[in-house]
Amino acid sequence: MSKKDNIIKAATQLFATQGFDGTTTKQIAEKAGATEPLLYYHFTGKDEIYTSILISVHEEYFSHLKTLQGGTDTQFERIENLFKLHFQLISQNPDEMVLMVTSRPAKLNDPENVCSKNAQSRIKRLRYYLSNCLKKGIKSNEFNKLRTKETTDTLMILIDGILQQGAKAKKKLVDSIVSLLQKSLVAK
Amino acid sequence: MSKKDNIIKAATQLFATQGFDGTTTKQIAEKAGATEPLLYYHFTGKDEIYTSILISVHEEYFSHLKTLQGGTDTQFERIENLFKLHFQLISQNPDEMVLMVTSRPAKLNDPENVCSKNAQSRIKRLRYYLSNCLKKGIKSNEFNKLRTKETTDTLMILIDGILQQGAKAKKKLVDSIVSLLQKSLVAK
Amino acid sequence: MSKKDNIIKAATQLFATQGFDGTTTKQIAEKAGATEPLLYYHFTGKDEIYTSILISVHEEYFSHLKTLQGGTDTQFERIENLFKLHFQLISQNPDEMVLMVTSRPAKLNDPENVCSKNAQSRIKRLRYYLSNCLKKGIKSNEFNKLRTKETTDTLMILIDGILQQGAKAKKKLVDSIVSLLQKSLVAK
Amino acid sequence: MSKKDNIIKAATQLFATQGFDGTTTKQIAEKAGATEPLLYYHFTGKDEIYTSILISVHEEYFSHLKTLQGGTDTQFERIENLFKLHFQLISQNPDEMVLMVTSRPAKLNDPENVCSKNAQSRIKRLRYYLSNCLKKGIKSNEFNKLRTKETTDTLMILIDGILQQGAKAKKKLVDSIVSLLQKSLVAK
DNA sequence: GATGAATGAGTGTTCATTCAT
DNA sequence: TATGAATGAACACTCATTCAT
Numbered sequence: 001m002s003k004k005d006n007i008i009k010a011a012t013q014l015f016a017t018q019g020f021d022g023t024t025t026k027q028i029a030e031k032a033g034a035t036e037p038l039l040y041y042h043f044t045g046k047d048e049i050y051t052s053i054l055i056s057v058h059e060e061y062f063s064h065l066k067t068l069q070g071g072t073d074t075q076f077e078r079i080e081n082l083f084k085l086h087f088q089l090i091s092q093n094p095d096e097m098v099l100m101v102t103s104r105p106a107k108l109n110d111p112e113n114v115c116s117k118n119a120q121s122r123i124k125r126l127r128y129y130l131s132n133c134l135k136k137g138i139k140s141n142e143f144n145k146l147r148t149k150e151t152t153d154t155l156m157i158l159i160d161g162i163l164q165q166g167a168k169a170k171k172k173l174v175d176s177i178v179s180l181l182q183k184s185l186v187a188k
Numbered sequence: 189m190s191k192k193d194n195i196i197k198a199a200t201q202l203f204a205t206q207g208f209d210g211t212t213t214k215q216i217a218e219k220a221g222a223t224e225p226l227l228y229y230h231f232t233g234k235d236e237i238y239t240s241i242l243i244s245v246h247e248e249y250f251s252h253l254k255t256l257q258g259g260t261d262t263q264f265e266r267i268e269n270l271f272k273l274h275f276q277l278i279s280q281n282p283d284e285m286v287l288m289v290t291s292r293p294a295k296l297n298d299p300e301n302v303c304s305k306n307a308q309s310r311i312k313r314l315r316y317y318l319s320n321c322l323k324k325g326i327k328s329n330e331f332n333k334l335r336t337k338e339t340t341d342t343l344m345i346l347i348d349g350i351l352q353q354g355a356k357a358k359k360k361l362v363d364s365i366v367s368l369l370q371k372s373l374v375a376k
Numbered sequence: 377m378s379k380k381d382n383i384i385k386a387a388t389q390l391f392a393t394q395g396f397d398g399t400t401t402k403q404i405a406e407k408a409g410a411t412e413p414l415l416y417y418h419f420t421g422k423d424e425i426y427t428s429i430l431i432s433v434h435e436e437y438f439s440h441l442k443t444l445q446g447g448t449d450t451q452f453e454r455i456e457n458l459f460k461l462h463f464q465l466i467s468q469n470p471d472e473m474v475l476m477v478t479s480r481p482a483k484l485n486d487p488e489n490v491c492s493k494n495a496q497s498r499i500k501r502l503r504y505y506l507s508n509c510l511k512k513g514i515k516s517n518e519f520n521k522l523r524t525k526e527t528t529d530t531l532m533i534l535i536d537g538i539l540q541q542g543a544k545a546k547k548k549l550v551d552s553i554v555s556l557l558q559k560s561l562v563a564k
Numbered sequence: 565m566s567k568k569d570n571i572i573k574a575a576t577q578l579f580a581t582q583g584f585d586g587t588t589t590k591q592i593a594e595k596a597g598a599t600e601p602l603l604y605y606h607f608t609g610k611d612e613i614y615t616s617i618l619i620s621v622h623e624e625y626f627s628h629l630k631t632l633q634g635g636t637d638t639q640f641e642r643i644e645n646l647f648k649l650h651f652q653l654i655s656q657n658p659d660e661m662v663l664m665v666t667s668r669p670a671k672l673n674d675p676e677n678v679c680s681k682n683a684q685s686r687i688k689r690l691r692y693y694l695s696n697c698l699k700k701g702i703k704s705n706e707f708n709k710l711r712t713k714e715t716t717d718t719l720m721i722l723i724d725g726i727l728q729q730g731a732k733a734k735k736k737l738v739d740s741i742v743s744l745l746q747k748s749l750v751a752k
Numbered sequence: 753g754a755t756g757a758a759t760g761a762g763t764g765t766t767c768a769t770t771c772a773t
Numbered sequence: 774t775a776t777g778a779a780t781g782a783a784c785a786c787t788c789a790t791t792c793a794t
Contacts, residue, residue: 003778018294021209025764035780040765042778103290106206144371150364157349158342176338183332183372191753213789223755225791230753234789379757394670397585401785411759416786418757479666482582520747526740533725534718552714559708559748567774589768599776601770606774610768 004042006032011049016095016166020050020105047108051115057096058118064089065125075137076186079155080178082129086159087174094167101163123156130155137185144187155181192230194220199237204283204354208238208293235295239302245284246306252277253313263325264374267343268366270317274347275362282355289351311344318343322373331373343369380418382408387425392471392542396426396481423484427491433472434494440465441501451513452562455531456554458505462535463550470543477539499532506531513561520563531557568606570596575613580659580730584614584669611671615678621660622682628653629689639701640750643719644742646693650723651738658731665727687720694719701749708751719745 001009010031014023025046029036043049068081090097100122108115131152137143158177162169189197198219202211213234217224231237256269278285288310296303319340325331346365350357377385386407390399401422405412419425444457466473476498484491507528513519534553538545565573574595578587589610593600607613632645654661664686672679695716701707722741726733 019207019209019291021207022294024762026762036764037766037781038779041780046764103207106210146368147360147364150358150361151368153361154346154365154368158345161345161349170338172335173338173341176335177342180334180339180342180372184368184370212787214787224789225756226754228790395583395585395667397583398670400783402783412785413760413787414758417759422785479583482586522744523736523740526734526737527744529737530722530741530744534721537721537725546714548711549714549717552711553718556710556715556718556748560744560746588766590766600768601776602774604769 003032003034003038007034007039007042007049008053012053012095012099015050015053016098016102019102020108050108054099054115054118057100058122061089061100061122068129075133075142076182078133079130079181083159083174083178086162087169087171090163090166090169097163098166101160126156126159127152141187143185191220191222191226195222195227195230195237196241200241200283200287203238203241204286238296242287242303242306245288246310249277249288249310256317263321263330264370266321267318267369271347271362271366274350275357275359278351278354278357285351286354289348314344314347315340325373329375332375379408379410379414383410383415383418383425384429388429388471388475391426391429392474392478426484430475430491430494433476434498437465437476437498444505451509451518452558454509455506455557459535459550459554462538463545463547466539466542466545473539474542477536502532502535503528517563519561567596567598567602571598571603571606571613572617576617576659576663579614579617580662614672618663618679618682621664622686625653625664625686632693639697639706640746642697643694643745647723647738647742650726651733651735654727654730654733661727662730665724690720690723691716705751707749
């Protein structure tokens with residue numbers, strides 16, 4: 001593994017556990033087995049390390065999201081798949097996912113920043129996916145009548161809640177959430 | 189309002205929006221209309237400002253939790269009350285509540301720290317309250333059969349998810365969550 | 377003498393002898409008997425130390441220039457006075473004067489910068505004073521016919537040449553320049 | 565043009581406009597279309613780039629100076645020739661000439677350094693040339709009686725003043741200086 | 753209770769320079 | 774010749790904190 005990769009890996013772990021402001025370039029360099037100036041050879045600065053990590057995390061995340069589209073599933077199965085995908089992602093890349101749902105440091109939080117745009121894009125896509133499932137499911141009487149907007153919000157809270165648990169997230173929890181959702185969403 | 193209160197208020201807002209590490213003592217002093225040395229007259233340091241805020245937040249929080257105990261309610265009503273209480277709290281003290289559910293800065297995150305202990309205590313109490321409701325409800329056939337542990341986790345995620353929204357949290361969302369829970373928990 | 381004054385004095389000497397880029401904040405602090413952070417308590421940064429020095433140098437310089445206006449002197453005496461004033465200034469404040477005529481560091485050299493504006497203002501005033509003397513002297517036949525613009529340039533070169541010598545500047549040199557000018561300017 | 569020449573050219577321009585301390589090896593490499601390690605292939609370091617430029621500038625300068633010696637000119641013509649030569653040099657090599665008369669960076673300014681020695685040598689030669697002209701001219705009654713030393717200083721100031729103007733230097737100015745000198749030096 | 757002045761330790765970053773190829 | 778990768782030393786600057794009043 002190249003030193004640049006070491007840096008990215010070390011920074012990802014530290015940012016995920018200590019936050020952006022709580023992590024120093026010295027810590028990153030040490031954990032990566034590199035020196036501080038090397039960080040500045042590969043990146044323009046601490047900001048760009050963080051930003052570039054978040055960009056690649058979102059890229060991979062979005063590529064996974066795309067695999068969900070289509071299929072002959074029921075709407076509930078589509079929602080179930082979304083939850084299972086997120087569990088899979090948090091299991092395989094806990095640091096990356098925690099970083100993705102962690103609140104941005106103030107200085108990188110303006111709406112024009114790439115990180116914010118990616119985060120917004122993620123929310124938009126998830127909401128689109130979920131509200132689409134809900135609307136179709138309601139229309140076809142697969143689901144009970146319910147407020148689409150607020151139910152979408154609720155599902156988002158649950159997804160991000162799972163991601164926030166990081167490596168501690170358990171399959172049992174996701175199964176339980178899914179079965180709870182089935183009872184509340186799917187019409188008898 | 190005394191200058192000490194100004195400091196507490198300013199620090200609460202800044203910590204809630206920028207995090208502990210992203211907030212400087214200079215910012216706190218300026219926002220409070222005070223000077224930095226005055227912070228050190230009223231507190232032993234930045235850590236203690238943060239800690240003391242979290243302690244008093246938890247104190248008030250716990251005192252509210254206590255009001256919930258007892259009554260002749262059904263178990264679902266007790267759960268509903270818990271959600272409604274949290275919505276009320278986040279509406280009235282958004283910064284405080286956000287601070288309470290925000291992940292601790294690395295340096296104040298060891299298990300022996302008062303903040304961590306309060307956070308653990310909060311989780312324990314909430315879990316106790318919720319799992320108690322669930323168990324009783326299941327026993328009395330008010331609720332469906334379900335895994336107590338995972339369902340408790342789910343409810344915790346929903347509660348903290350609401351709190352994390354800060355001032356943006358809406359009553360409609362809480363209502364929606366409650367009605368969703370009713371369908372999934374309460375037996376037909 | 378206050379520490380702030382020490383800083384200004386130390387910085388003036390160092391900037392005059394080593395240039396802006398060749399002087400470090402550490403050097404300034406050490407020479408001033410202070411610590412680096414104190415520089416930042418009294419000034420916003422290295423730039424402002426430099427800038428504020430140059431501003432006050434120009435202020436004092438301009439106040440001296442004003443004392444020259446008026447009088448019943450011949451035009452040549454007015455020019456002579458200007459040279460003698462500059463010799464007096466360089467004798468009393470060699471560092472300050474050297475700093476004033478030294479070329480600006482690239483980063484503080486854009487025309488909108490206060491330093492540049494002061495320098496421009498200085499040139500303008502000197503040129504105005506000198507060309508005024510020359511024009512009047514020519515009109516009244518005190519002076520030979522000569523190109524005002526280029527002669528002004530020449531006198532400016534001589535003045536700044538004297539200033540550039542710093543503490544090494546000698547009265548004899550100025551006297552010699554003045555007598556040389558008399559022969560070349562004043563009509564027989 | 566070889567890359568080494570590119571480096572020299574780029575460094576000359578940058579040193580002339582930004583000074584030694586204000587110029588980085590990175591800037592030189594970029595402007596030369598080279599990489600930093602290449603600088604160290606051709607030179608031992610930044611110091612040597614600067615030093616070698618100054619050496620070759622002085623070499624060429626001295627070779628020009630030599631062409632002035634001899635001839636059947638009057639002493640004033642010899643002085644005039646010196647001024648015209650310098651105007652020619654600054655017109656053709658503004659960066660090099662500016663670099664030559666610019667004050668040395670502190671770290672290369674000790675008297676044993678080649679740069680300082682060249683600079684001293686230049687001053688010595690110019691002074692020798694000029695004072696020689698003056699003395700002879702005075703002896704032969706071509707010139708007025710005047711202090712040789714101070715007049716030499718004055719002529720040096722004028723020459724370096726012209727060089728300092730870099731590419732902005734105008735022929736008209738030199739002509740004006742020469743005619744001014746004629747009036748003051750040459751006896752009636 | 754309150755502050756202007758001051759600081760040790762550290763921050764992110766850049767510098768001239770070197771190494772391996 | 775030429776360069777991508779790497780570094781020790783230093784840089785300007787900020788941090789939480791303290792002192793004297």
